[in-house]
Amino acid sequence: MTNRDIDLIDELRRLPAETAWMEFKRDNAEPNGIGKRCSALSNAARFESQDCAYMLWGIDDATHEVVGTSFEPDAEKISGQPLSLWLANCLQPSLAFEFRSVAHPNGRVVLLEVPAATGSPVSFNNIAYIRIGSATPKLADYPERHQKLIERMRPYRWEQDTAMRYVTGDDVLRRLDYSQYFRLTDQPLPDNRAGIFDKLAAERAIVSDVGGRWSITNLGAILLANNLDEFPIHIARKAVRFVAYAGSTRAQPVTHRLDMKKGYAVGFETLIESINGLLPRNEHIGSALRESHPLFPELAIRELVANALIHQDMTIAGAGPQIELFDQRLEIGNPGQPLIKPERMVDLPPRSRNEALASLMRRMNICEEQGSGLDKVIQLVEVFQLPAPWLRAEESSMQVILYGPRKFAEMSPDERVRACYFHAVLKALRGDRMKNASLCARFGIDPKNAAMATAVINKTLDAGLIRHADPEHLRAGYVPIWA
Structure with missing residues (x-):
């Protein structure tokens, strides 16, 4: 970090x-002066749209x-307390x-780096300060x-944080x-380095650092990395893991394992191909035709895997x-509780903690347009x-489990109740009613044997998931409870 700090000092001096x-x-x-300035500089950095403030x-x-x-x-x-600990106790909220200490060629410099305030103004001994001139x-x-x-x-945006600082072009x-x-992204590859860097910077995959170098953001690393292991552990541990078992439990032998080293976007097709390549085949009888298909529809797998990547809580270490x-099911999980209740994921617009990541993956045609994916999976x-x-x-965590074919x-x-509820949801989304x-x-x-379906409908009514569309006319059909 020493060379970067020297370049940073020289850039600030200019x-x-x-x-x-x-x-x-x-x-x-003087300690109280440092504490007041930590508060003032942090607040001023946010006021001036800077990521960090500095005292030198x-x-x-x-x-x-x-x-x-x-x-x-x-x-x-x-x-009796070290200065850093004393400052940390006096600053609210906690500030990293x-x-x-930097051995600059012209003399020793002490650099204090203060992150910009997020969430609420930073106070020193319960008083918030600001910088106006000096x-x-x-x-x-x-x-x-x-x-x-x-x-x-x-709010804090994980994607905007730095994965790697001070890297050369x-x-x-x-x-x-x-x-x-x-x-x-269906763009022509520029014929010069400057054009490449301009585009990556516009996507916030990289940002300009000091000394003519670059910082790679978490967004750039997690989507575009050639090898996630070359990045710090908070990035490397976000790699996708795919495991196939010989039977129906984790106690069965592992037949295939893939720890994806590529970033989510550049490795997505390889991941989906690996999953589909291991799926058993199933005969599906459609309109008078008997066809062989993978056990699970490929589009459903693509959408659910993309959702797991997009909606995870990146801050969980x-x-x-x-x-x-497994032999008759596929489990797709990601860290972090969902922001929407599972029973409403089909009809409500999705909410993501990682909007920049989601937006770029949609522009890369890796997942469906916002709000149109999970209903297609259910369909x-x-x-x-x-x-x-x-x-x-x-x-x-959040987990989606797809099951292999089973008769009623x-x-x-x-x-049966889940299937009945989702059927009612799909009907409602099309302006129709389940009957x-x-x-x-x-x-x-x-x-x-319609009485069998009636029994399922009654259980779904008892579960509070659906209701009569018209209580005065019970033959009018059923809609989700929220409709």
């Missing part, structure tokens, strides 16, 4: 003057020359600031600036599969999407007369 988010000092290291000791604030400093932050103690007044004394700062606060081109990016293939499941998928939310008599009561006859067709029940 600024014409101190800014609201950057301040030079010689040796003045050992720089003349008039000439910006490196003069060196005797300040030793690691040696400072306040009330960092002191770094002054550090209380934020409360400037209500218009306070309001503007609040407006500029934004050659390293960017080596670590990211840029040619696949242009192919997937040490966990990534996992796909497991395909019906066409193939498979049991309804199980959308299961757990404490820290082989389905459990819960599976006994349509549910018979869904399950492949002979109309002579």
